Amino acid sequence: MAIPQLSSAQLEAARSAATEARRQRAxxxxxxxxxxxxxxxxxxxxVDDDSLSRIKVVDLLRAIPRVGITRATEIMENLDIAPNRRIRGLGRHQISRLNELLK
Incomplete structure (x- = not known):
């Protein structure tokens, strides 16, 4: 499948959308x-937002005060969540267990 050729206006729109999504996640x-x-x-x-749902779970865990890479990894392992999982890839049981653990 060939890569579509985008016009400069389309490229600029895509760049703007990507930049805005990164800003929202940050x-x-x-x-x-x-x-x-x-x-x-x-x-x-x-979970409800398409651009925010692309945050990796471990990155959101590390944003919690006093949670570093080791503690975040431990939480992920205890809840059987893959280290590269993003929010949109979580199942409903994983979401409920995260909510229970981090209330």
Whole structure:
């Protein structure tokens, strides 16, 4: 399958959309890090939003104060969540177990 040739306007629109999505994801993680938003609220918000649902679960866990890579990895292993899983790839049972653990 050939890669479609995009016009400069289409390329600019795609760049703008990608930049905005990255900003939204960074903002969500910053709000969790500052304590303005709880992990469960952030998770609920990310599940409903297409661009926010692309955050890796481990990255959102690491945004929680006092949770580093080791603790985030431990949480992921205990809940049987793959290390490369994104929010949109979580099942309903995984989401409920995360919510219970991090209330």
């Amino acid at each position: 903002d969500l993680k910053d709000r969790v890090k500052s304590g303005e938003l709880s992990f469960t609220d952030a998770l609920d918000k990310a």
